[in-house]
Amino acid sequence: MRTLLPLAWHSAWHRRSTLALVVFSIALATFLLLTLERARHDLRSSFTQAVSGTDLIVGARTGSVQLMLYAVFRLGGATNNVRMSSIEELSRHRAVAWVVPLSLGDSHRGFPVLGTTTAYFQHFRHGDAQALVLTQGRPFGGDLDTLYEAVLGAEVADRLGYRLGDRITLTHGLPGAAAGGLAAEHADKPFTVIGILQRTGTPVDRTVHVSLQAIEAIHLDWAGGAPLPGLRIPAEQARKFDLNPKQVTAALVGLRSRAAVFAVQRAVADYPAEPLMAVLPGVALDELWQAVGLGERALLALSGVVALVSLAGLVAVVLTGLNERRRELAVLRAVGAGPRHLLLLLTAEGGLVTLVGAALGAVLSALAVGLLGPWVQAHWGISLQWAAPTATQGLWLAAVLGAGMLASLVPAWRASRLSLADGLSPRA
Amino acid sequence: MKPTPLRHSPSRRAGGPAGCAPGRRAMLLGAGATMLLGLPSLASSQVQALPPPPATPQRNPSRAAPRFVGPYRILQWEELVPAGWDPMKEFKDINLDALTDADPRALELMRRLREVWDNAPSNPALEGQSVRLPGFVVPLEESREGLKEFLLVPYFGACIHSPPPPANQIVHVLPRTPARDVRSMDAVWISGTLRQVKTDSYMGVSSYRMEAMRVEPYKGDR
Numbered sequence: 001m002r003t004l005l006p007l008a009w010h011s012a013w014h015r016r017s018t019l020a021l022v023v024f025s026i027a028l029a030t031f032l033l034l035t036l037e038r039a040r041h042d043l044r045s046s047f048t049q050a051v052s053g054t055d056l057i058v059g060a061r062t063g064s065v066q067l068m069l070y071a072v073f074r075l076g077g078a079t080n081n082v083r084m085s086s087i088e089e090l091s092r093h094r095a096v097a098w099v100v101p102l103s104l105g106d107s108h109r110g111f112p113v114l115g116t117t118t119a120y121f122q123h124f125r126h127g128d129a130q131a132l133v134l135t136q137g138r139p140f141g142g143d144l145d146t147l148y149e150a151v152l153g154a155e156v157a158d159r160l161g162y163r164l165g166d167r168i169t170l171t172h173g174l175p176g177a178a179a180g181g182l183a184a185e186h187a188d189k190p191f192t193v194i195g196i197l198q199r200t201g202t203p204v205d206r207t208v209h210v211s212l213q214a215i216e217a218i219h220l221d222w223a224g225g226a227p228l229p230g231l232r233i234p235a236e237q238a239r240k241f242d243l244n245p246k247q248v249t250a251a252l253v254g255l256r257s258r259a260a261v262f263a264v265q266r267a268v269a270d271y272p273a274e275p276l277m278a279v280l281p282g283v284a285l286d287e288l289w290q291a292v293g294l295g296e297r298a299l300l301a302l303s304g305v306v307a308l309v310s311l312a313g314l315v316a317v318v319l320t321g322l323n324e325r326r327r328e329l330a331v332l333r334a335v336g337a338g339p340r341h342l343l344l345l346l347t348a349e350g351g352l353v354t355l356v357g358a359a360l361g362a363v364l365s366a367l368a369v370g371l372l373g374p375w376v377q378a379h380w381g382i383s384l385q386w387a388a389p390t391a392t393q394g395l396w397l398a399a400v401l402g403a404g405m406l407a408s409l410v411p412a413w414r415a416s417r418l419s420l421a422d423g424l425s426p427r428a
Numbered sequence: 429m430k431p432t433p434l435r436h437s438p439s440r441r442a443g444g445p446a447g448c449a450p451g452r453r454a455m456l457l458g459a460g461a462t463m464l465l466g467l468p469s470l471a472s473s474q475v476q477a478l479p480p481p482p483a484t485p486q487r488n489p490s491r492a493a494p495r496f497v498g499p500y501r502i503l504q505w506e507e508l509v510p511a512g513w514d515p516m517k518e519f520k521d522i523n524l525d526a527l528t529d530a531d532p533r534a535l536e537l538m539r540r541l542r543e544v545w546d547n548a549p550s551n552p553a554l555e556g557q558s559v560r561l562p563g564f565v566v567p568l569e570e571s572r573e574g575l576k577e578f579l580l581v582p583y584f585g586a587c588i589h590s591p592p593p594p595a596n597q598i599v600h601v602l603p604r605t606p607a608r609d610v611r612s613m614d615a616v617w618i619s620g621t622l623r624q625v626k627t628d629s630y631m632g633v634s635s636y637r638m639e640a641m642r643v644e645p646y647k648g649d650r
Binding site: 045129266280 | 539542546566567568569570571572577578579591592593595598599600611612613625635636637
C-alpha cells in the first residue's frame with residue numbers, strides 16, 4: 001500500500017488536465033451540500049435564539065407563523081392592528097406577569113423601527129435567557145420629556161456609522177418601501193441616538209427602538225400614510241397632545257406560571273371585544289420548520305443529484321482513460337502487480353481525486369459563508385458564520401468520499417480484468 | 429385520559445390541528461364524560477330524553493398491578509386527577525341537549541367549565557414519586573443543545589381547536605439534559621420525580637412539574 005498511494009498520486013497528476021474538470025465538479029457538489037447544511041443549521045439556531053422566556057405572542061388574528069415572523073423577526077407585515085385597551089386588559093389577567101407591546105410600521109434607511117415600552121429592555125430575553133445589554137448610553141425614558149430618543153441595535157449602528165448623540169429621521173412605511181426615496185419622511189421630528197445595544201445575533205441588532213409615545217407623536221399630523229395638508233404640528237408642540245397609543249401591532253406576554261399558557265391562550269382567543277390570537281413561540285417555530293422542511297429536502301435532493309452527476313463524470317473519465325493506460329497497466333502487471341493491486345491502485349486514484357475535490361469544495365463553502373455572512377446578517381438578522389463543521393456536514397463529506405471510492409471501483413474492476421497479454425501486445 | 433399516540437398516523441401528525449374536535453356542546457358532553465372516567469360515576473338524572481348511558485366500567489388504576497421500568501412506575505394520566513374531584517358538579521342541573529353550539533348560554537357554560545378546569549387541583553399522593561409518563565410535547569424553550577423546557581399534555585393537538593387540558597393534566601417538564609430532536613406534538617415518555625409547585629394565583633392551588641431524567645420517543649407500551 002505504501003507504494004501504491006504515491007503511484008496513484010503521480011498517475012493522476014500526470015493526467016491532471018483531464019481530471020481537473022472532474023475535480024471542479026466534485027468541488028461544486030460538495031460546496032452545495034456543505035453550504036446548504038450550514039445555512040440550514042444557522043437559520044434554525046438563529047430563529048431559535050431570537051426569543052426566549054416569552055410565553056405568548058399576541059396579535060390580530062392571522063397565521064401563527066406570520067405572527068411570529070412579523071412580531072419577532074420584523075419580516076413581513078401585520079394584517080391588522082390590536083387595540084391598546086385589549087392589551088391593557090390582558091396585562092390585568094391573573095396569570096400574566098408582564099406585557100411588552102410592540103408597534104411596527106416605520107423604518108430608517110432599510111432597518112425596521114420598533115415602538116415599545118421600557119419593559120422591553122427589562123423583560124426581553126434571547127438565546128439562553130440572556131437579557132439585552134447596552135454597550136453605550138441608556139434606554140429611552142418612555143415619558144414625555146424624553147420623547148424623541150432612539151436606541152439602536154448593533155448592526156444599525158455599525159453599518160450606518162452612528163454614535164451617541166447623532167440625529168436620525170424616520171421614514172414612514174416598512175423597510176423596502178423606502179427604496180428610491182419615494183417614501184415620505186418624518187423630517188420635522190428628528191430623533192437623537194441615546195443608546196446602542198450589544199450585538200445579539202438576532203433581529204434586535206437591525207432594529208431602531210423608540211418609545212410608543214414617539215410613534216404617536218410623529219403620526220399626529222399624518223393620516224392614511226401621508227402628512228395632512230396644511231396641518232403641521234412642530235416637534236415640541238406634540239408633547240402637549242395625548243400621546244398614549246390607541247393601537248399597537250402585537251405584544252409579548254410573560255406568565256407567572258408557564259403551565260398556564262394554554263389557559264391564557266384560550267382567554268385571548270375567546271376575548272369578546274376584539275379578534276385576537278396568541279401563539280406559543282416554540283410551537284409556531286416548529287410549524288415554520290415543517291413548512292420550510294419540504295423546500296430544504298428538495299434542495300438537499302438536488303445537491304445529492306449534483307454529487308451523483310459529478311461522480312458519474314469521474315467514472316466516465318477514468319473508464320475512457322483506461323484504453324490509453326493498457327500498456328501502463330501491463331507494465332505494472334509485468335513487474336509483479338497482481339489484479340488485486342491494480343484494483344487498489346485505481347480505487348486509490350479515484351479516492352484521491354474525490355478527496356481533492358471535496359477539500360476544494362469545503363474551502364469554497366467556508367469562503368462563501370465568510371463573505372455572505374455579514375450581508376445576510378444585515379438584511380435578515382440571521383447570523384451565518386464560520387464555525388466548526390456540524391455533525392451533518394461531516395456526514396456529507398464522508399458520504400461524498402465514500403461514494404467517490406465506490407464509484408471508482410467500477411473502472412478499477414475493469415482494469416484488473418485486463419489480461420497481461422492484452423496489454424503487452426496492444427492493437428493500437 | 430390515556431394518550432393513544434400509536435394510533436396516530438404520520439399524515440395526521442402533519443395535518444396538525446385539522447382533526448381537532450369541533451362543537452361546543454359536543455365538547456361539554458365529551459368533557460364531562462371523560463373527566464368522570466375512573467371516578468365514581470354519576471349518570472345525570474336530568475337527561476330525561478335519552479336512555480341512561482351504558483354503565484362505564486369502573487377503572488380504578490391504583491388497583492391494577494403497577495408496572496415499572498427501572499425505578500420508575502408507569503403512571504396513568506387519570507392518577508394525576510385527585511379522587512373525588514367532579515368538574516361537572518355545577519353543570520348537572522343543565523339540560524345540555526337543548527343547547528346548540530352557538531347559543532350564548534353554551535358559550536357561557538364553556539367559560540365556566542374553563543374556569544373549573546383551570547383551577548383543577550392536583551393529587552397530593554403523587555408528590556415526590558418516581559414515575560414514567562407518556563404524552564405529547566408542547567415546546568416552551570429551545571436552545572442550541574435541544575429542548576430545555578416543555579409541557580406534556582395527554583392528547584394530540586392541544587391547540588386552538590380543542591379545549592386545552594385542565595390544570596391537573598399538564599406537566600411542566602424540565603429535562604436534565606436538553607432533549608434533542610424533539611418537535612412539537614412528538615409523543616415521548618418522560619421519567620423522573622413528579623413534584624407539585626405551589627403557584628400563587630392562577631393554576632389552581634398547585635400544578636405538576638418534573639425534572640425529567642430521561643426523555644425518550646414513544647415506541648411502545650413501556
